[in-house]
Amino acid sequence: MDRQVIAVIGLGTMGHGIVQRFAMAGHHVRCYDESEELCESLVDRVRSNLSPMVEMGLVLKDAVASTLEAIQLCDSLPETMADVYWATEAINECLDAKRDVFQQMESAARPDAILASNSSSFPVSQSAAHLNHPERAVLAHWFNPPQIIPVVEVVPGSRTSPVTVERTMELLKQIGQQPVHIRSELPGFLVNRVQIAMYREIWDLVDRGVVTAEEMDTAIRGSMGMRLAALGPLAINDFAGLDITSTVYRNLVPDLRSDQQLPDLISSLVERGCYGAKTKQGIFSYTSETLHARQVERDQRYLELLRLMAREDSHPKEP
Numbered sequence: 524m525d526r527q528v529i530a531v532i533g534l535g536t537m538g539h540g541i542v543q544r545f546a547m548a549g550h551h552v553r554c555y556d557e558s559e560e561l562c563e564s565l566v567d568r569v570r571s572n573l574s575p576m577v578e579m580g581l582v583l584k585d586a587v588a589s590t591l592e593a594i595q596l597c598d599s600l601p602e603t604m605a606d607v608y609w610a611t612e613a614i615n616e617c618l619d620a621k622r623d624v625f626q627q628m629e630s631a632a633r634p635d636a637i638l639a640s641n642s643s644s645f646p647v648s649q650s651a652a653h654l655n656h657p658e659r660a661v662l663a664h665w666f667n668p669p670q671i672i673p674v675v676e677v678v679p680g681s682r683t684s685p686v687t688v689e690r691t692m693e694l695l696k697q698i699g700q701q702p703v704h705i706r707s708e709l710p711g712f713l714v715n716r717v718q719i720a721m722y723r724e725i726w727d728l729v730d731r732g733v734v735t736a737e738e739m740d741t742a743i744r745g746s747m748g749m750r751l752a753a754l755g756p757l758a759i760n761d762f763a764g765l766d767i768t769s770t771v772y773r774n775l776v777p778d779l780r781s782d783q784q785l786p787d788l789i790s791s792l793v794e795r796g797c798y799g800a801k802t803k804q805g806i807f808s809y810t811s812e813t814l815h816a817r818q819v820e821r822d823q824r825y826l827e828l829l830r831l832m833a834r835e836d837s838h839p840k841e842p
Contacts, residue, residue: 524697530610534561538613540669546593548698555603604631611639621650639663646708648680658684678705727780730788
């Protein structure tokens, strides 16, 4: 695919990482946010993200300058959208705000431009409900940190055209992502549905004192986490044996938590305004120093996994 003009609206936690991925792949990226602070810090944040990637050999040192040069900050949304091939909003999770931005994006874009939403909760049929041409709108849901995590969920709306999905899948593959075509607009799409199902049982077990929070993280990281990163859940099923897995399923499902109430562990924290890293108090406690160290450690581990994945053959393997 030739070098394209890409637009990213919203330069916060997700937006700046999406900008980086496209810029690293050689595309020209136009960027806009109403926050002057986010605009002014964009290039420094991307440069900071690139540093460990260079150290680990995932990005060539000579490519840093060209990546940063590919980023263009714009003064208005219409300027950002001028003559773009593909554009995404990455603003806060507010449906009214997303609808408003989508309408602005459509009015300023060329007729064949693809308009994507990075929402983690609102299907594109809702955020693009008021567009004149909803056939060119699609949901492309990235995962944090988007400059490292390769999967992007691509979810068409009821009126999204197959061409829009095809072009989005092709573009994401070209920049080194792993787009997954979700064929139904289910609430939460795919990954969040699986995560929430897992969290319900994890939160319940910690809430009941079966294990401590530290022990839970140790247990999952050192078992499921390793196997899921290496194979994926369905391949794990095959290796375990579907006969055995089916028996375990039947035995455990009646005893698993299945109600719709938040466990006291989480609801009490939220009621007290303890939201996790953003407030330095959640399931675990943080200081500014320990939080920064944990974030650096997190990204380092993600990059190590990414490097291992990058060594694999690009063609799918039989499990």
